[in-house]
Amino acid sequence: MLDRRMTQFNILRGAVAIFFALFVAAIFVFLTSESPLESLRYLLIGPLVSVKNGAVSFNMRNMLEVLAAMIPTIFTGLAVCVMFSANQFNLAGEGCVYVGAFVGGLIGVYWDLPPFIHPLVATLVAGVVCAVIMLIPALAKVILGASEMVTSLMLNYVMLYVSMHFLNFHFANRSRGATMTHDFRESARVFQIVPGTSKLSWGFIAALILTVIMWFFMYRTRWGYSIRMIGINESFALYSGMNVAGMIIVSQMIGGMLSGMGGSLEVLGRYNQFLWLSLPGYGWTGITIAILARNNPGAVPLAAFFLAYLNKGCMLMSTKTHVPSEMIDIIQAAIFLFFAAEQFLSGYRQKIVVKTTREELLKQGNADIENGGE
Amino acid sequence: MLEQLAEWVFQIDFLVMIFRITAPILFAALAAVVAEKAAMSNIGLEGTMMLSALFGFLFAYWTQSWLLGVLGAVLVGTLLALMMGFFYLEFKTDIILAGIAVNMLGEGGAIFLLYMFTGLRGNTAKLVSPNILIPTIEIPLIKDIPFLGEILSGHCILTYVAFLLVWLIWLFLYRTPLGLNIRAVGESPEAASSVGVSVKRVKYIAIAMSGALAGLGGAFMSMYYSQGWNQGMVAGRGFIALAAQAMGRGEPVGAMLTSLLFGTAHGLSTKVAGLPNVSSFLVSMIPYAVTILGLFIYAWNRTRKLRKRGIRRLTGI
Numbered sequence: 001m002l003d004r005r006m007t008q009f010n011i012l013r014g015a016v017a018i019f020f021a022l023f024v025a026a027i028f029v030f031l032t033s034e035s036p037l038e039s040l041r042y043l044l045i046g047p048l049v050s051v052k053n054g055a056v057s058f059n060m061r062n063m064l065e066v067l068a069a070m071i072p073t074i075f076t077g078l079a080v081c082v083m084f085s086a087n088q089f090n091l092a093g094e095g096c097v098y099v100g101a102f103v104g105g106l107i108g109v110y111w112d113l114p115p116f117i118h119p120l121v122a123t124l125v126a127g128v129v130c131a132v133i134m135l136i137p138a139l140a141k142v143i144l145g146a147s148e149m150v151t152s153l154m155l156n157y158v159m160l161y162v163s164m165h166f167l168n169f170h171f172a173n174r175s176r177g178a179t180m181t182h183d184f185r186e187s188a189r190v191f192q193i194v195p196g197t198s199k200l201s202w203g204f205i206a207a208l209i210l211t212v213i214m215w216f217f218m219y220r221t222r223w224g225y226s227i228r229m230i231g232i233n234e235s236f237a238l239y240s241g242m243n244v245a246g247m248i249i250v251s252q253m254i255g256g257m258l259s260g261m262g263g264s265l266e267v268l269g270r271y272n273q274f275l276w277l278s279l280p281g282y283g284w285t286g287i288t289i290a291i292l293a294r295n296n297p298g299a300v301p302l303a304a305f306f307l308a309y310l311n312k313g314c315m316l317m318s319t320k321t322h323v324p325s326e327m328i329d330i331i332q333a334a335i336f337l338f339f340a341a342e343q344f345l346s347g348y349r350q351k352i353v354v355k356t357t358r359e360e361l362l363k364q365g366n367a368d369i370e371n372g373g374e
Numbered sequence: 375m376l377e378q379l380a381e382w383v384f385q386i387d388f389l390v391m392i393f394r395i396t397a398p399i400l401f402a403a404l405a406a407v408v409a410e411k412a413a414m415s416n417i418g419l420e421g422t423m424m425l426s427a428l429f430g431f432l433f434a435y436w437t438q439s440w441l442l443g444v445l446g447a448v449l450v451g452t453l454l455a456l457m458m459g460f461f462y463l464e465f466k467t468d469i470i471l472a473g474i475a476v477n478m479l480g481e482g483g484a485i486f487l488l489y490m491f492t493g494l495r496g497n498t499a500k501l502v503s504p505n506i507l508i509p510t511i512e513i514p515l516i517k518d519i520p521f522l523g524e525i526l527s528g529h530c531i532l533t534y535v536a537f538l539l540v541w542l543i544w545l546f547l548y549r550t551p552l553g554l555n556i557r558a559v560g561e562s563p564e565a566a567s568s569v570g571v572s573v574k575r576v577k578y579i580a581i582a583m584s585g586a587l588a589g590l591g592g593a594f595m596s597m598y599y600s601q602g603w604n605q606g607m608v609a610g611r612g613f614i615a616l617a618a619q620a621m622g623r624g625e626p627v628g629a630m631l632t633s634l635l636f637g638t639a640h641g642l643s644t645k646v647a648g649l650p651n652v653s654s655f656l657v658s659m660i661p662y663a664v665t666i667l668g669l670f671i672y673a674w675n676r677t678r679k680l681r682k683r684g685i686r687r688l689t690g691i
Contacts, residue, residue: 032490089470136666146673149417149470150620153613154662154669161659169653284481287474324489329482333475340472341465 002356009352013345014292017338025331032323039321046316047309062312064198069308070301071269072097074207075262076286077293077300078214079255084287085218085295086251087231090137092152094283095159096259097266098276099133100126102163104264105181105274106171108188115187122188123206123264130260131253133159138252142245148252160279173273180275190269201269207301210258214297227251231295259283288332291339307332382645389525391644396637397536398423398599401591402615403622403629404536404543405584410624411547412580413560417473418458419588420612421480426451426592428484431498431603432491434506440597443506444532447593448586454479455585459578477612485605497604498596508532508598530598532590537630539587544626556580588612610662617665621672632668639664 026040033039047066050059076093083090107122137151173182190201218224226247229237238244262282267274285307292306293299311328318325338344382388402419409416416422426447434443454476461467461475488494492501510530517527547553558566559576567573591611596603614636622628643660646652 028486028490032486091474140670140673143677144670144673145677146669147620149415150613150617150669151666153610154617154666157610157662158659158666161655161662165653165655165659168655281481284474284478288478291471324486324495326482326486326489329478330486333478333483336475336478337461337467337472340475341461341467343464343466346465 002353005352005356006349009345009349014339016345017335017341020338021331021334024334025327028327028330029317029323033317033321035321039317039323042317042320043310043313045313046320047312061196061198062316064194064196064200066305066308066312067204068198068200068270069311070304071201071203071207072262072266072280072282073285073289073304073307074211074300075258075265076282077289077304078210078286078297079258079262080286080290081293081295081297081300082214082218082227082251082258083255084290085231086227086248087234088138088141088248088251088255089149090134090152090252090255091149091283091287092134092137092155092159093255093259093286094279094281095152095156096130096133096256097263097282098279099159099163100130100260100263101267101276101280102167102263102274103129103260105184105267108184108268109171109182109273111188112185113187115189118185118187119190119265119268122268123261126264127257127261130263131257134252134256135249138249141252142248156279156283164277167274178275179277180273183272184268188268190265192269199270201265203265203269206265207262210261211297211301214258214300218297223247223250259286285332288336291336378649382642386521386524388641388645390529392634392637392641393525393529393533394599395640396633397530397533398591398594399611399615399618399636400536400540400630400633401532401587401594402612403618403633404539404626405587405591406615406619407622407624407626407629408543408547408556408580408587409584410619411560412556412577413563414462414469414577414581414584415473415616416455416458416581416584416588417470417613417616418454418476418480419473419584419591419615420608420610421473421477421483422451422454422585422588423592423595423608423612424480424484425454425487426589427596427607428488428498428592428603430589430593431501431506431596432488434597435498435501438503438505440506440508443597444508444590444593447597448589451585451587451589451592452582453585455581455588456578458585459581462581463574463577480608484603488603498602499604502602506597507601508594530594532594532598535590536594539590540626540630547626552576552579591615614661614665617669621668623672635668636661636665 025043029039029043030036047062048059049056050062076097079093079096104122104126107125108118111118111121113121133155136155137148140146140151141148167181168179171181172179190203193200193202193204218228226237226242227250229242230244230247234244266282267276289300289303289307292303310331314325314328314331317323317327402423405419406416429450430443430447433446434440437443458469458472458476461472462469485496488498492498494500508530510528511534513527517523547557555566555571555576556579558571559573563573566576592608595607595611600607615633618629618632618636621632622630640661643657647654647657
């Protein structure tokens with residue numbers, strides 16, 4: 001009884017949080033846009049339907065683009081889920097996406113492998129490289145007691161600049177105007193699921209498969225259990241004989257690996273060369289996704305879809321009605337704050353608990369009376 | 375190369391530059407110190423600096439007064455910190471997550487708000503005029519001392535404020551009742567509340583002070599350091615400040631010394647970048663890499679000392 005009501009309460013609370021965030025967004029739209037209602041229409045239903053001459057139709061292309069945009073953020077979302085579950089506030093996912101994309105891209109340019117195997121190998125190698133990089137904050141935490149948060153924040157910049165150095169001085173294609181690598185080999189491309197410009201590649205399927213794997217890992221294996229237990233109560237985990245240090249390291253390595261893989265699949269599925277010149281922001285989006293999913297890998301695709309949808313809505317609003325697309329960050333911050341708020345609507349939750357308990361006591365009381373009457 | 379570096383370190387313009395580079399990091403590091411004394415990791419410093427830098431500049435532009443601009447930046451910094459405090463203290467949002475949300479606001483929100491208020495995108499180069507930048511001052515007497523005078527005089531007003539604040543914050547934390555309360559709440563909230571200290575109120579005050587200090591750092595960035603607001607301006611200084619706080623053992627003076635260390639690393643990197651055959655990317659990396667190294671050395675020292683006293687950390691190592 002209580003469980004079911006708590007689920008209902010959580011859904012309600014999420015809805016209220018989203019409503020608040022969108023309300024904040026609406027205020028800003030009214031302050032900036034010349035045609036606020038049109039802007040809001042693009043923001044809220046733009047990705048879903050297109051209106052032409054008064055006729056409303058389902059917008060397939062936009063929806064495919066929304067799905068395509070989920071590929072890297074599902075990976076970073078899963079990565080953050082694992083790390084935050086173990087209470088490891090490692091924020092280097094952002095840099096790992098970049099390094100993973102760079103390494104995956106380089107393998108796509110220089111290694112000679114058969115199709116299908118090629119992107120797979122590139123992505124796995126990118127993942128391993130990033131997992132090894134994550135050893136830096138993880139080992140520093142376990143051996144030295146240095147805060148993984150500060151180390152990982154600094155590491156983001158180090159990863160960006162080292163990659164940029166190699167990109168500019170060793171791997172740049174000098175025949176191009178902008179800084180980028182040579183073209184990926186044909187064999188390294190991640191194939192598109194749907195032909196066209198949506199860029200929805202098989203990376204999407206890979207992301208869904210990894211979601212299932214990570215859910216299984218977190219909820220059905222000993223390691224996953226240890227990781228979650230460390231997050232809930234580290235002392236308990238230690239005194240009940242779990243390898244806390246090892247699991248802290250493993251959780252961060254998995255986080256790095258997933259982020260790196262996401263970066264690699266993203267560039268090999270979307271571009272012809274590696275051409276990122278700044279951090280792409282997917283790592284931070286991953287944190288929002290993990291908060292929305294309450295660190296449950298199973299809910300990550302849904303959260304990723306929600307954010308990709310909002311992002312697309314903001315883009316449409318920006319191109320059609322000139323409201324800057326950076327508005328997504330304001331919406332995201334608002335949703336983030338309310339979702340992370342443990343005690344948001346806690347008064348209402350308390351009422352539910354009290355009401356349910358009273359009902360159950362009453363039921364039990366009635367049953368006792370009946371039993372006593374026999 | 376090393377000789378070259380040694381030569382630079384003792385040049386007057388380099389020493390002057392170090393003070394300029396250190397000041398904003400120092401403001402943010404002091405902000406981190408005050409928050410951490412009350413047991414709060416203010417990771418939102420980065421976003422707070424970004425937004426207060428923007429609004430400090432805009433207030434200065436609207437009023438054509440740099441002083442009002444600085445006050446505006448402090449106000450915005452305080453409000454953002456109070457928002458973090460509100461979610462942390464009333465809704466039990468993890469303080470780190472609240473900080474990440476503020477950083478998100480700082481990242482894209484600043485660009486959005488700039489457009490909303492001025493119609494500009496990405497930077498405020500068009501709005502800059504000399505009277506809205508924070509002026510520099512010559513200190514009488516000191517400026518006439520050879521060598522020292524050139525290093526110590528002629529800085530921006532806020533640079534002096536930053537170093538003065540090191541002392542003031544120390545006084546505040548160790549010589550006032552409120553400072554004592556902040557430290558008590560940070561070390562043992564139960565003990566503090568058992569003697570009648572309102573933990574919540576003290577934490578609100580600490581986080582608000584932290585935001586105000588970060589606001590000064592933001593104002594310094596947009597109204598002096600980079601002479602106008604632009605997108606990539608803060609560039610991780612809020613995060614570096616967290617490291618400076620940790621390495622400085624959470625004390626104002628320690629934070630000042632580590633801020634100076636990072637300032638020097640940053641200064642050297644801008645100098646080295648001018649040399650031929652040096653990768654500007656690897657040079658840009660130096661301040662961040664030095665921060666990581668410094669953090670590790672500090673943590674290693676602390677762990678060793680704890681171990682000598684027979685204290686082991688939970689992970690069992």
